[in-house]
Amino acid sequence: MDRLQKQIKFILEIDKIKGILRQGLVLNGKRQETDAEHSWHMAMCAVLLKEYYHDEVDMLKVIKMILVHDIVEIVAGDTPAYGNYSQAEKEKNELEASKEIYGILPQDQRDELMEIWLEFEKGETKEAKFANACDRFQGFIQNVTSDAHTWRKFKVTKSKLMNRMRPIVNFIPEVYYGYIQGYMKEYLDNGVVTDDKPIKLIATDLDGTFVNSEKKVPEKNKEVINKYIDKGISFVPSSGRDLPSIKELLEDIKDIKYFSCFNGARIFRGEKLIHSVKMDKEMCLDILKKGTELGLKYSGTSNYDVCYSQLDTEYYTEFKLKDSKYTFHSNENFDNLKAFDFEKIVFFGTQDVFKVLRKYVEEKYGDKVNIFVSGDYVIDIVSKKCSKGNALKIIAQDMGIYLDEIIAFGDNENDLSMLTEVGYPVAMKNAKEVVKNIISQITPVSNEEGGVGIYLDEFLKDK
Incomplete structure (x- = not known):
């Protein structure tokens, strides 16, 4: 029964998390969010956004992390994400709080939850990385639904916001670029977030x-x-x-x-x-044939093979090296057309002829390649995927x-x-x-x- 009593005492103790207020607002800005609401919302984010995290994770472990990650705030209190605070002091206070709260439990459960909480804090495992990304995403959502309440309150700069959102762009980038980036731009444009030009x-x-x-x-x-x-x-x-x-x-x-x-x-x-x-070899050969019919000189590169009727100037130095890793296949007279699965094909000529080639390539292979002018007398072709x-x-x-x-x-x-x-x-x-x-x-x-x-x-x- 002693084990059960410890478990019940812990369950009663963590009920206090329902009263720990965070900086973010809920209900469209009508009141502060509690840690319990944050953890529930964060858990739902994890369940729904898992498809954007490209590593396999133990979802039960992720949910456990989310459930326990803010329990220490019952003792240590909430630390504003954008406030001025000592990270070392925060970590010290929260570690002491974790020992006090999880120490209520039987030793095996105490050790398990402490270990899970520490894993989340370190953010090194796949589960911890995903859980941390969900934590930051949920906080972002609260600002969107409360017209940037905490960003306005703490006069947030772009660099601070970027640093806070970094787990999202690192581990679930589609969520960042598909949702967060647009709101970020909106609040930068209207001056709520200050652009301090965090160029990396x-x-x-x-x-x-x-x-x-x-x-x-x-x-x-x-x-x-x-x-x-x-x-x-x-x-x-x-x-x-x-x-x-x-x-x-x-x-x-x-x-x-x-x-x-x-x-x-x-x-x-x-x-x-x-x-x-790379591009398909047969398609490359067809495009080379069309280009040469139009009288265009070309250069195509695949790995370290270069096929050319006009050697691109960028290979002049490499061409002269005795120990070059490149193999050069000359076809100056168009009498021995050779094709590989090229990464890039370059044609040399005039804009009028380029228009004819571009029309041919776009009509036949427009879904597979990009073709564009890269200089006055140069047109490039690369895979649509790049x-x-x-x-x-x-x-x-x-x-x-x-x-x-x-x-x-x-x-x-x-x-x-x-x-x-x-x-x-x-x-x-x-x-x-x-x-x-x-x-x-x-x-x-x-x-x-x-x-x-x-x-x-x-x-x-x-x-």
Whole structure:
């Protein structure tokens, strides 16, 4: 009976959680939410949102975590998420509270619930990551239904809100981008949330954007990018070029951790390829045949095989290397057309001929490929499954940051997928009209004069 008495005493003790008031409001802002209501609502979120968490989890364990995670507040009290407090003191108080409350139980149940509570607090296991994401989501919901009550009360900045929401973007990103992002923008636009420009990453196109017409990086761009890399902001080149060409072009930029190549068809973390999207070999052959019939020169790359009738300038240095990992297949006379499952095909020619090729490709393969102009005399074809925008999503997810924490620069049609995804899109002064018609922020000068560096220096001057 002693065991039962301890269990009942614990059940009576935790009834007090119904009276622990939180900062968030319920019933459309009419009264404060209690910890008990928060835990119930959070448990329902877990049940319904499980499909967006891509690891298998023990849902019984997740629900147990949710049920016990705030019981310590019966003794320790609620700590406002956006208030000023000592994290170390909070952890100390809550650990002491957990020992007091869970200590009421029989030893086996005390140990089990303490272990589950500590697992949630550490946030390291799959179950804890998912439960923490649900915790942050439920808190966000309460602000949406109470017209941002706690955000207004604590004068929340974008960086604080982003940090609070990070478990969501890390572990259930579809929920963030499908729901939270829209409300975040609304409250930023109306000034409830202050935009303190929490930039974690600078992404930029290269040709026509970060480099000049001589294919050199202006001194201003070098200086500014290296300065912000030193301050902990990452830099990601996002180009139609392949990795060797990008590295050669950016040899004066230090510590580049990610490379988005081939308009997003290849992503490298350092030297390691972490993402690759290829096109069907038979489709590639058909497109090459059509392009050559129109008199267009081409270059196609698959892994480390390059087929070409006109060698892309980005491979000039690699072509001369004796120990190059690339194999080059020349077809200057169009007499030996060879195709692989290419990641990118480039055609060289004039805009008039490009229009004919684009019509053919879009009508026949429009559901499978993206075709876009990437320069005055260049048109690119990549899989529909890839784009510069999708590549940035993958990189952001790998880094554990938001697209909203990225500033990106571009000048051409192939940059729009990237510019329309990030929190801070900027078009170059020399950008094509199709870009400037969509992107309102424009650099004060062109790529020739270091427009990226000049814009960043002003935009991040308080950082």
